[in-house]
Amino acid sequence: MVHVAVLGYGVVGSGVVDILNENSVCINDRASDEIKVKKILDIRDFSGSPYAELFTNKPDEIFNDPDINIVVETIGGTSFAYEYTKRALMSGKHVVTSNKELVAAHGPELLKLARENNVRYLFEASVGGGIPIIRPLNHCLSANRIDGITGILNGTTNYILTKMKRDGADFNEALEKAKMNGYAEADPSADIDGHDACRKLAILSSIAFGKFVDYRNIYTEGIANITITDMKYADALDSAIKLLAVCKRTPGGFFCRVSPAIIKKGHPLAMVEDVFNAIMVEGNAVGDAMFYGRGAGKMPTASAVVADIIDIVNHVNGGVKGIWDRNDSLRIVSVEESFTRMFVRLEVQDKCMAQKATADIFGDCEFVKLPDMENEIAFVTPEMAEKDINLKLKELLGSVGIKSVKNSIRVHW
Numbered sequence: 001m002v003h004v005a006v007l008g009y010g011v012v013g014s015g016v017v018d019i020l021n022e023n024s025v026c027i028n029d030r031a032s033d034e035i036k037v038k039k040i041l042d043i044r045d046f047s048g049s050p051y052a053e054l055f056t057n058k059p060d061e062i063f064n065d066p067d068i069n070i071v072v073e074t075i076g077g078t079s080f081a082y083e084y085t086k087r088a089l090m091s092g093k094h095v096v097t098s099n100k101e102l103v104a105a106h107g108p109e110l111l112k113l114a115r116e117n118n119v120r121y122l123f124e125a126s127v128g129g130g131i132p133i134i135r136p137l138n139h140c141l142s143a144n145r146i147d148g149i150t151g152i153l154n155g156t157t158n159y160i161l162t163k164m165k166r167d168g169a170d171f172n173e174a175l176e177k178a179k180m181n182g183y184a185e186a187d188p189s190a191d192i193d194g195h196d197a198c199r200k201l202a203i204l205s206s207i208a209f210g211k212f213v214d215y216r217n218i219y220t221e222g223i224a225n226i227t228i229t230d231m232k233y234a235d236a237l238d239s240a241i242k243l244l245a246v247c248k249r250t251p252g253g254f255f256c257r258v259s260p261a262i263i264k265k266g267h268p269l270a271m272v273e274d275v276f277n278a279i280m281v282e283g284n285a286v287g288d289a290m291f292y293g294r295g296a297g298k299m300p301t302a303s304a305v306v307a308d309i310i311d312i313v314n315h316v317n318g319g320v321k322g323i324w325d326r327n328d329s330l331r332i333v334s335v336e337e338s339f340t341r342m343f344v345r346l347e348v349q350d351k352c353m354a355q356k357a358t359a360d361i362f363g364d365c366e367f368v369k370l371p372d373m374e375n376e377i378a379f380v381t382p383e384m385a386e387k388d389i390n391l392k393l394k395e396l397l398g399s400v401g402i403k404s405v406k407n408s409i410r411v412h413w
Contacts, residue, residue, distance in 0.1 A: 002031070002313050003038040005062040006072045007084055009046060009055070012098050012125070013074035015302025017051060020309075027306065031313040038068055041084075059084060063091045070309055073097040078105050089113045089121065096308040098125035098301050104199035104215045107206065120315075122308040127153065127200040130300025131293040133279050135311070137207045144283030146208035148248035150412075153200040155275035155295045156184045156191035157223050157243040162273040165231050165240060171224060183275055193222035194243065194258045201245040204279070205256055208247065211330040213256060219335035221259040230407055233343065233368055233378050234262050240270040244412055248282075253333045261412040262343050336387040341411035343368075344393065345378045346402055353401035361392050361399075380411055 004020070006013050017037055020027065028034050039062050040046075040054045049055070062068055063084075071088040073095055075081040081102050088095050089110065097103065103110075103123045114121035124134045137146070152158050156178055163174035175192065178184035190196045202215035223243050234241045244261040247254065263270045268290055272278040277295025282288055294300040348354035354377050358365060366380040381389055396402060 001034045001036055002070065003036055003065075003068045004070045004072060004309060005039040005041065005065075005068045006037060006074065007041045007062075007081075008073070008075035009040050009042040009044070010074060010076070011298045012301050012305065013040070013042075013072070015298040016072055016074065016305050019299070019302050019306045021051075023306075027310060031310045033313050035309060035313060039065070059087070063087050063093075068093060070094045070096060070312055072305060072309070073099060073102075074305070075099070076101070078102050082106055085110055085121075086113060089117050089119055092117055092119060094119045094121070094312045096122050096125075096305055096312070098123070098305055100126040100196070100199045100203060104202045107203065108212050120312055122311065123203070124308050125301045125304035127203050128277050128279060128291065128293070128304075129155075129295040129297060130303050131277055131279065131291050131295060132304070132307075133204070133281075133291050134207060135307075136289075136291070137204070137281070141281060141283050141286060141289065144285045146281060146283055148246070148282040149201075149204050149208055149279065150244060150246050150248075150269065150282075151201075151204075151279035152242055152269055152272050152277050153197040153245045153279070153295065154191055154194075154243060155277055156188060157194075157197070158272065158277070159183050159275045160192070161223060161226065161241055161243065164226070164228060165235075166273075168228060170228055171226060192224055194220040197243060197245045198258045201247060201256060201258055204245075205247040205254070205330070208281075209249075209254060209330055213247075213254075213330050213332065217332045218256045218258060220257075223260050225407060226260055226409075227407065229345070229370075229373075230409060232370055233345070236368055236370060237262060237264075237343075237380070239264050241409065242269060242272070244269070246412070250333060250338070252337060254330050255333045255338050257335055257338065259410055261410045263412045267412075336390070337385060339383055339385055340389075341383045341413065342381045342386075342389050343378065343409045343411050344381065345376060345406040345408070346396075347404045347406050348375055348377055348402050350401035351375075351377055354399070357396060357399035357402060361396050376406065 043057045046055050071093045103126045110121050159178050160174040163169045198218050198220040199215050202213045205213040239262045245258045247256040278292040280290050364382050368378045
């Protein structure tokens with residue numbers, strides 16, 4: 001019998017306990033052993049719970065119990081979760097987590113600690129919720145050199161952008177609907193500012209490229225500046241706007257970025273709507289592989305946690321396959337050095353003069369028109385380094401008839 005302790009009985013933690021209980025027959029069959037929850041750590045009172053006898057508010061009852069083989073960390077954050085994860089690993093217990101913030105910040109140290117104690121530290125649920133992506137990168141696609149990953153990694157922002165596109169809601173209206181439906185937190189900043197997707201991209205990039213990617217080095221931009229007018233322009237370009245997380249190999253090094261992007265409607269990611277996530281992996285042998293599903297939620301995330309538990313039971317002596325060395329972290333090419341096309345909206349006094357100045361400075365650009373748009377022009381730049389786009393925009397703002405840049409959005413064509 002394998003005994004499990006769950007740290008934190010919140011949304012994901014309670015889902016893990018429910019799945020292990022409700023699906024025990026098929027889980028035990030797949031694990032070729034009986035998996036049983038022995039303890040649940042939480043400071044709150046759950047005396048009315050069907051699992052009431054399993055609760056404790058004393059961490060030592062878990063870490064000092066030699067019968068507990070696996071610890072599931074679903075506390076969240078980087079304070080108690082970090083302390084308890086280290087204690088578990090140093091006590092010779094395997095750890096499974098859904099905590100992307102902890103993995104992105106302390107992954108190198110915790111993986112090293114797991115190896116030193118001959119246990120495993122798994123975190124499939126930290127990216128993509130119930131979408132299998134970390135295990136495929138580590139195993140199914142291990143024969144490939146991974147050249148790039150592009151994904152929609154946050155369900156909240158994808159829901160908001162979908163409501164703006166489909167229903168014509170402005171950003172604030174769409175955000176309120178997301179909160180009403182339970183898709184956004186009371187403080188949604190981690191989602192709408194791109195930080196959630198950034199941490200997930202850091203984890204995927206570290207696995208794909210074999211070296212630690214510090215999330216603090218990833219250029220991150222949220223969706224709060226996207227407007228209904230931007231959506232209309234994207235539609236005129238036969239495109240959609242998505243919050244894209246991108247990492248790729250380039251001739252100048254490795255590049256990572258999280259930002260809104262305009263993508264053609266024919267692109268598979270353009271068709272991913274509402275709270276769904278999707279991740280496209282480019283391997284030099286397999287080509288493009290796409291992973292799609294619900295990227296968050298109680299049961300999808302809990303199912304990924306339980307899958308890691310089963311994997312540990314089936315490979316109890318498997319050890320830790322990969323280590324990210326913080327001292328050998330990946331050099332990330334700055335966003336200024338990266339190449340892209342940019343959609344730009346300008347507030348102007350004279351459209352004809354503004355278009356002429358734009359063509360003179362940017363050369364072969366594509367102008368985009370919407371009816372009834374007074375004192376504004378919009379265009380898509382040729383592909384060039386972002387620093388050159390910014391220099392040309394600065395030069396353009398000095399031209400007669402041009403007042404300001406109303407918005408700019410990267411184009412992922």
